[in-house]
Amino acid sequence: MKTRMARRSGVAALAAVTLIGIAACSPPAKTTDSAGTGGVKASTATSAQDLGGMTSLVDAAKKEGTLNVIALPPDWANYGEIIKGFQAKYGLKVNSAQPDASSADEITAAKNLKGQSKAPDVFDLGGTVASANTAMFAPYKVTTFNDIPALLKDANGLGVSDYGGYMSIGYDSGKVPAPKTVADLLKPAYKGKVALNGDPTQAGAAFSGVVMAALSQGGTADDISKGVAFFASLKSAGNFLPVDPTPATVESGQTPVVFDWDYLNVAQGKKLTGKMSWKTVIPTGAVVGGYYVQAINKDAPHPAAARLWEEYLYSDEGQNLWLKGGARPVREKAMVAAGTIDKAAYAALPKAVGTPVFLTKEQNNKANAYLTANWAKAIG
Amino acid sequence: MKLRAARRRKQTIFRRVVVGLISLFFALPLLGMVEFTTRAPGGGRTLDTWATLFDLGAMDQDYPELKAGILASAGLTVLTVAIMLVMLVPTMTWVRLRLPGMRRLVEFICLLPLTIPAIVLVVGLAPVYAWVAYLLGESSLWLAFAYVVLVLPYAYRALDAGLSAIDVKTLAEAARSLGAGWPTVMWRIILPNVRTAVLSAAFLSVALVLGEFTIASLFSRDNLQVAINLLSKRDASLAIAAALAALILAFVVLLAMSFVGTGRRSQRPEEN
């Protein structure tokens, strides 16, 4: 009896190990690569020149016919219009998957779908995730690479900032009084009305929201404890809503005040014109900025289309579309100097009074550690 | 006789009160959705959102992913229910008849998919689906394999309740001693007797497939809920209206399903 059971469990264990071994090795990859006139495959091209110029790049991309993007909601920095513009200009089909994905989810999707035709071709990531995953990117320098400030790009083009914005407070001016400072939100007029876009230990936008609160309360980029304390008092005043603010909750009036990037709040306001008056304000003296990073997947199923997409994004047309969405394009200074910037949209950007603060890596890590230890306790 | 009538009256009152109260509880959040989708700017009610939803031509043009999602979900539903029934009903009957010792193991396996949240299960399913994509292609329909696994806990419990209510052993032995082969036993003896349970299992499968979002989304595939989610980024009240419409559609489908197989039942003479 015992030996039979022992043999059975031994067989089961061996089977288990074999199965995991089989599952762990991936099926053979299907590679479809287009070689440009430069004799270089699209997946290793580091610039349009490598493929023989823009026309060759466009041809190669058209041959691929599709582009997979991920985590690009249509109302995020005007991506809806950018995708439509790209489709119309080059005749490529853009598959937009997982609009709610976080930056970490984008990387996970690339790993999970590796070798399949649905894997994401390009990423739009927050700074932290981008610096941690450069091994997954393919280096590429767009034609306008030199216009981008050195601090906002990797020298080899592994990950390049694309657009950015400042942290803001969006509010329904019909339901709540305009908050002049962040501390105003503690007043009883805001009871059960204030939401943060995500959990700061998980979402970059929420993290920056806490930093903004910290700066407004006299804290610094090195010490965000005052920000966490602010949200704790917001919670005990009964003003803080833990619900996730979405377009639906904003439109239905469930979340009348939202901490979010300025371009997101501005987009909400535009969408809701006629239904409600959604205004965006960047608190004076508490200006927290953040840029997102564009990168190409090393194992992109459509490498030429991915590179063409980046050329489009960093062209004047693409950058101005981001500007239209309320985001600040990375080539801002160069375009202003060259006069190619969309002046009306530029003037319409929310006013930021004060020196913008961009967290360094060390400040990021310090803040993360503080949040991990204290956030759940503060608002739990 | 008087006792019977009195009890039946009590039962009717009990039934109406219980069903009424619980239905009210169910209806309230649905009313919340209706309230949101019928809001007119500036107060008052409007049916604009619903009119847009049912303007099929315009919807197809503006939101093509919705049609793709509906078609994918319809295919997934049929495939999932079929695989689940073909695999689970014979297995459970067989285990009851011939391998009672395996019952606990089968029960644990059928409860396992529910103990691991879908977001973690996807991490483990990714290599398996890499092979599925390689061997069978990348159609959304092959998600049915994962959906069958997701539906196992619910289907098992429904079928188990039904199989416990009938004496499977006696029925099967009687049929076998009369010369019936195993397929006949399954199809003509066991199946009609567990009709409610099979229907319940199918109900839960249909509802699960139509409501499933996480796995389809994390594998970047098309599906009704994925399409509604994308829709909600562009037009919130249209998305809520679409979600409510999907619920009503599922309700109609289930109602239609409940009429399957009734024909024969109502013709059988009452048991004495």
Add this chain to the structure above:
Amino acid sequence: MAESPTTRASTGRKPVGALLGVVPFFAYTTIFLGIPTLIVVVGAFLDGSGRPTLGNLSALAQPQIVSAFVHSTVLSAVTAVLGAVFGALLAYAVSTAREGGLMRRLVASLCGVLAQFGGVTLAFAFVATVGFQGFLTLWLQKVGIDLAGSTWLFEPTKGLILVYTYFQIPLMLIVFLPAVEGLRPQWREAAESLGGSTWNYWRHVAGPILAPSFIGAILLLFTNAFSAYATAKALISQGSPITPLQIGGTLSSEVILGQENIGKAMALGMVAIVAVIMTLYAVLERRTTRWLGR
């Protein structure tokens, strides 16, 4: 009578022919359930660079993770019992309706739909009803009852219980109705003709028959609530008070990276808890079936 196949099987030796009957099931579940589960379990014992470690398991002892497990277990247990009680009542009520009648079909179809209704839409529907600006809240305020005194809807011990019960009750109905319908009216008549009251019927006849299915259904409801993620994520996006939200955090966080294997360890913890509950259930079920000598 020739030796029936069942007596041979019940002595513990499994004839090969009988085993063949369950091969398709085991093959399928091995590929689509066994392998993914093993990958997760193995991942729980690896660190970020793929080397074996027990660090993930020891990380489970952190206070916020333990409290999340406690919250999850309590939430699941409470909603399982609430859903089971009200669902069973509903199932019994529906079973007294005319067989083949419209009410039974309508209720069963409605419950089939609502049992899987969840995620962002359900959370939205509840906030739109009983949230601060919910239509029911505003209406009740006009009548004088103030529901919006606090953020009760967003606390795991209050609002989440209500929202989870919303899909637990229909699930119970769907899963328990076949058992209730198995109660023959003749048994009720027999009990009555022997002089038994309603209470006696339920206590000695219907109760023991329904008990195994009832307890099995509670187990299902418990695990259903235990691993529910999307609804809670939409309703409580701050602080991850329950385990599935914490697991989601480890996998999706773009602020704190490299925690995925702790998430897998948490999933392993969830499996362990359910295994414990299943053992308790097996013990309980054995005792209740002994009443009928099956």
